[in-house]
Amino acid sequence: MSVPAGSSVSFGARLTTTYPLANGGRSYGSDDARRVLWCFDSSSAPAVETWAKMSTAEKATRVRFAPSPTGALHIGGARTALYNWLAARHDGGTMVLRIEDTDLERSTPENVAQILDALRWLDLDWDEGPISQVGRANDHAAALQKLLDSGAAYPDSATAEDVKAWKAEHGADRGYRGTPSGDGSGAIRLRVPDDGDTVVDDLIRGEVRFPNRSYDDFVIARNDGSVLYNFAVAVDDADMGITEVIRGDDHLSNTPKQLLVFEALGIKPPRYAHVPLLHGPDGKKLSKRHGAASVQELRDAGYLPEAIRNYIALLGWGPGDDETLLSTDDLVERFRPEDVGKSSAVFDEKKLRWMNGRYMREMPAWEYLEAVRSFVEAETGGRPLNEERFEFGCRIVQEKAQTLREVWPLIRFLFEPPVQDDKAWRKVMKGEAARVLTEVEALLIGIADSGEGPNHDGFAIEAVQSVLEPLPEKLDLGAGKVFQPIRVAITGTTISPGIFESVAALGREETLARIEVARSKLADQS
RNA sequence: GGCCCCGUGGUGUAACGGUUAGCACGCCAGGUUUUCAACCUGGAAGCGCGGGUUCGACUCCCGCCGGGGCUACCA
Incomplete structure (x- = not known):
């Protein structure tokens, strides 16, 4: 799966937050719920499986990535998405994208759009969804009613203060146990057993036991019927036939609650794999403070999707040998939660x-070029550049730059006058510099105009190299003493592509003019 | 406070009862008679602490310390 270079650097998401169901996206909700599904252009959404019609035996791996749209997609969230995606692709399973938007306050269409954009840019596609959790309200209500009917859940009029008081009386390690309100008032709580443990058989951590008595009869729905996270997640995972839940470690302690819901519902729970959280350089939980923490920031900083996938895959997972550079295909083949x-x-x-x-x-030349282009356009404001020169410049720095964003500063001198860098000038333009430049000028003028080279003026890389390379020995000077003055003269700084390449790229006319300017400036200062 | 998870160099990881504790990034030095980058060579740098178990522990057990998560009518 690959994306045309053009789209790998632009966010052309045609996301809509309109409510009518625009495509054949599988719905897990009632007709009512369909109206609140998040929809997006189906052009990138694969055909959808008809899960409901499949027999149990056919139900292969089904994973889900379920971000809560409370902000941009984080590097940690991206890794969770990647792990889910890899697990699904590894054995031809299905990846479901579910948006956990039941937090009315923080969930915004903008945030959803941003997350979808980030996922698409990373080339992590999904087979079903995006499904709005809010849109499944009717299904949640049905499940809730079922638990109410069976007595597994009950309305309790206790307030937060009441619960606190109860716990103060019964001990800190004791979970709250309420009593059904006679009139049906109060929030809906799930009955949690006093005895025994709920054990999470985690793919990564093994069996983790949680004493039931330490859990409250937790609230699964408000009195108005709106459901809460731990309940909604369990119902959704059950309805969607999720077989493997791969998510952040921060959910480990919540898992018993979800398991209890599964039990109350009489449904076999999925397998869980809780991946460790990512931390910032300071050892604390990763947050916006730690630099480029979101996918969009990484994109803006000039990183490539495939590099990001490779890198974050290795954060917490290794192929088992010493391989570091792993293509996405390698990852799909070798990853196991x-x-x-x-x-x-x-x-x-x-x-x-x-x-x-x-x-x-x-990167293939054309792909690299197109990827760089949008970054350069951002810097130049779209001002047209000489295409031939642009391509040549990009080519000579492909080996050097580490991010797409670093390309422009290195080739900028080809389109603009040398930058003013006094420090570089003082460091280099002294001693033999004037003599060197006089010598260089003469040699360059001597290059025949064969019509070769990027500027068709005889200044081909080889031609430039053949006259300049012997110069240090001829002048009995170190290479740096000879080449640095040329570099500063034509670029203004000490950092540029290789000197022969730089001179060739700039061309006869401009190179000689800049050297001339430098020489006179040098003459003035002595 | 309660419940739970984690602990190999600065960072990411490998080895999982017996190795000179491997690899990668970063860092330092040298090389590549062109800086930076790349590339090559070399180097500094690690099993959190204390007890056990064992002929032998990074590897197993216990305690401690440290880091983290959860503990909402948030997700």
């Missing part, structure tokens, strides 16, 4: 940069 490590990892942008550089070098 049970191989994910148990300890939290720290996002290290330095390594991502290195890895991104490796991927940039591997």
